[in-house]
Amino acid sequence: MNFNVNSTFLYGVAVVVIVFVLAQSTFFLIRAFKRGKELGISTEKLKKTIISTAVFTLAPALSILIGIITLSKFLGIPLPWIRMSVIGAITYELPAATSTANALGISLSETITDPKIYTAIAWVMTLGILPSLILPPILMKKIQGGMLKMKNKDQKWGDLFMTSLFLGMISAFLGMVFADIRTGIAGWIPIFVLLVSAALMAVCGLLIKKFKWLETYAMSISMVGGMIFACIITPLLT
Amino acid sequence: MSDYMKKTDWYGKLWIWTGTVVILCVPIAVCIYYNAWPEMTAVLKGLLGVAPIYWTLGLIEVVTYTPMLGTGGTYLAFVTGNLTNLKAPSALNAMESAEVKPGSEEGEVISTIAIATCSIVTTLVLVVGVFGLSMITPIMNSPVLKPAFDNILPALFGGLGIVYISKNWKLAITPLLFMITLFLLVPSLASSVGVLVPVGVIITLTAARVMYKKGWV
Known part of the structure; x- marks a missing residue:
């Protein structure tokens, strides 16, 4: 089988992943929308959340597209497309690819033609991010249970705790x-x-x-x- | 816990485990199709360069972002990625605009809607972008537009920051002063800002606890 970083097969794999991501997002969107209505949140408010978020997402989404363009120079389009549509981000994928390339003693200045190098990079990208997928289901009960306990004990401190989490994130980025x-x-x-x-x-x-x-x-x-x-x-x- | 929340956890687990299998199947499928299994040592060496940092960061991110994003939001955001630069800010912005409390069931619903919308729009933008890449690449790479994307984080956190800080300025003072001083003293930390999010969280929580005990907030 002749290897090509932009082969139809690789595009096919990408499409499967993209369909999965869209299916999961749509599933959660519909469930949350229905629950929102049951909780008495107005349809208008729920729709406004969707429109506002959709518009807000456009510019960051374009910056993620730049990530695909950067990586596509040596990995072709399908693999970066897959990685950027799932857990990956350019800040992770580029070091992962570079680290593997260094280990193999190759340069990332031109398109990869050896399938073994390509799959080595794909494996490192996948395995390096795995804890982010495995840990949420394992730790969810403990984290959310702890939050609930704290809120039941002291509602005001529970609210301050949540606000502090977001402020911690904002302060790190503003400091940067x-x-x-x-x-x-x-x-x-x-x-x-x-x-x-x-x-x-x-x-x-x-x-x-x-x-x-x-x-x-x-x-x-x-x-x-x-x-x-x-x-x-x-x-x-x- | 409401029935909705219990089911969200169950469905969330089902989706994220399936997602893990799908994501793992990508390199497996490529290896089988091209009959090109990589050298084990190459993968291990490559992993050695990223895994110690990213596995630790993964654990920190899960602990830090799960309470912010809620159950459904977490299961979705950790599959679809781009947490700090997109999912968490959009969930926060949506909860602020809808005037719901993070951590409440209303907050959970709004956060999930925001993260789901974010994922769908991002995925669709990437689909359109990938198929029009030959047309889009020169525009996206143009030097005129480069500063816009180089400055996307200050542009995003400026708007978000003023809303959130003005409402909680007492809580914000300590972590802001700490972070600004830290980055002024050690500018190279900018590349590892993700690691500093939990540091910011711990400082904010400590300051908040002291102020709460003294009755200042």
């Missing part, structure tokens, strides 16, 4: 934005982008009182606004 400022003015660009995005969100927050529909798109407007600002300011400061 400051990492490059010692490199000069170009290092300030992410901070300017952050401030513009925050300012746009604040303006949206004020306008929402007058224009209710804006609530659905506020997050997307601030994010895309920040990204457009980055395109304008970067050539001026670098």
